[in-house]
Amino acid sequence: MKKLYVKSSKDYEIIIEHGIIKNCGEFIKPIVRGERAMIISDSNVYPIYGGAVTESLESAGFKVCSHVFPAGEESKNLASIADMYDSLAENGFSRRDFIVALGGGVTGDMAGFAAATYQRGIDFVQIPTSLLSQVDSSVGGKTGVDIRQGKNLVGAFWQPSVVLIDPNTLATLTPEFFSDGMAEVIKYGCIKSEALFERLESENAAEIIDEIIYECVDIKRGVVERDEREAGERMLLNFGHTLGHSIEKAHNYTGISHGQAVGVGMVIMARAGEAAGMTESGCADRIKALLEKYKLPVSDKTELKTLTDGALGDKKASGDGINIVLIRKIGDSFTERLKKTELYGFCSQGETE
Numbered sequence: 001m002k003k004l005y006v007k008s009s010k011d012y013e014i015i016i017e018h019g020i021i022k023n024c025g026e027f028i029k030p031i032v033r034g035e036r037a038m039i040i041s042d043s044n045v046y047p048i049y050g051g052a053v054t055e056s057l058e059s060a061g062f063k064v065c066s067h068v069f070p071a072g073e074e075s076k077n078l079a080s081i082a083d084m085y086d087s088l089a090e091n092g093f094s095r096r097d098f099i100v101a102l103g104g105g106v107t108g109d110m111a112g113f114a115a116a117t118y119q120r121g122i123d124f125v126q127i128p129t130s131l132l133s134q135v136d137s138s139v140g141g142k143t144g145v146d147i148r149q150g151k152n153l154v155g156a157f158w159q160p161s162v163v164l165i166d167p168n169t170l171a172t173l174t175p176e177f178f179s180d181g182m183a184e185v186i187k188y189g190c191i192k193s194e195a196l197f198e199r200l201e202s203e204n205a206a207e208i209i210d211e212i213i214y215e216c217v218d219i220k221r222g223v224v225e226r227d228e229r230e231a232g233e234r235m236l237l238n239f240g241h242t243l244g245h246s247i248e249k250a251h252n253y254t255g256i257s258h259g260q261a262v263g264v265g266m267v268i269m270a271r272a273g274e275a276a277g278m279t280e281s282g283c284a285d286r287i288k289a290l291l292e293k294y295k296l297p298v299s300d301k302t303e304l305k306t307l308t309d310g311a312l313g314d315k316k317a318s319g320d321g322i323n324i325v326l327i328r329k330i331g332d333s334f335t336e337r338l339k340k341t342e343l344y345g346f347c348s349q350g351e352t353e
């Protein structure tokens with residue numbers, strides 16, 4: 001068992017342990033004060049783990065309800081949140097009760113947002129079951145939904161009470177879902193750890209996944225402790241995301257995953273950084289090769305202008321400027337503020353075809 005402790009507006013533990021999902025109740029019991037648990041999960045994950053989680057929570061003495069929504073980023077909207085409020089209210093949930101987010105990034109973001117806002121905030125527990133949510137989105141308290149104008153534009157910072165990571169769940173992921181999470185893992189190497197990046201190059205990530213999860217979570221823990229609400233350093237976690245979100249939006253959030261889109265975004269920004277003389281040359285090729293190794297796309301057919309225009313509606317844009325994340329070299333990243341009018345020119349200088 002590995003444990004990390006996050007010190008933020010609310011302190012909490014991240015516990016990494018094979019099989020913990022079956023014993024989640026005993027880990028949750030000493031931490032939350034509530035009596036009832038609402039498991040929020042999607043139509044892919046609930047049938048696999050819902051029974052075991054319910055059983056464990058019940059044997060720890062909780063009354064358990066569940067709310068299951070259709071799997072997919074298309075569900076990540078305010079209508080789904082309204083359904084969650086209905087379930088919570090109809091089952092008589094009060095501020096003493098809590099939510100269990102069981103699933104991937106979409107589930108954690110939405111269940112967390114429901115927890116942040118129902119009765120002005122109730123406790124929630126994260127049980128991430130995808131690689132992406134285990135290495136990234138379950139830690140740090142970002143919750144929210146997409147609106148028509150863009151991804152994650154409505155949400156709240158709301159920290160979980162505990163994060164329980166069971167690496168056994170990765171065995172049930174399709175290869176595409178594993179790759180999706182690998183994009184965020186590669187991101188951590190790019191922005192903070194050349195050693196991690198090199199291990200991903202020389203070894204097979206699936207074989208050392210426990211160590212990878214720990215390392216990514218530890219990097220994220222440090223970043224969110226120093227900058228919980230993204231006033232500075234936390235922005236580095238958005239490497240590849242500004243254009244990535246635009247790519248997802250251009251595809252109407254279907255047919256391309258978050259990780260796939262972020263991978264393409266990282267390649268474009270590394271190339272642009274190299275062309276601008278701000279990124280050590282050769283980085284973009286290394287990133288591209290690593291994405292390819294883990295079966296991720298490295299380009300997208302959407303016009304770059306469409307992507308940069310889309311990015312101007314992102315949260316990283318404000319006033320007449322936009323913050324972008326670049327790398328100096330692998331493992332070393334920084335933010336740069338551009339005028340909105342400069343974004344397309346900056347990104348396009350890296351275009352080779």
Ligand code: MG
Nearest residue numbers: 184241258262
């Ligand atoms: Mg992400």
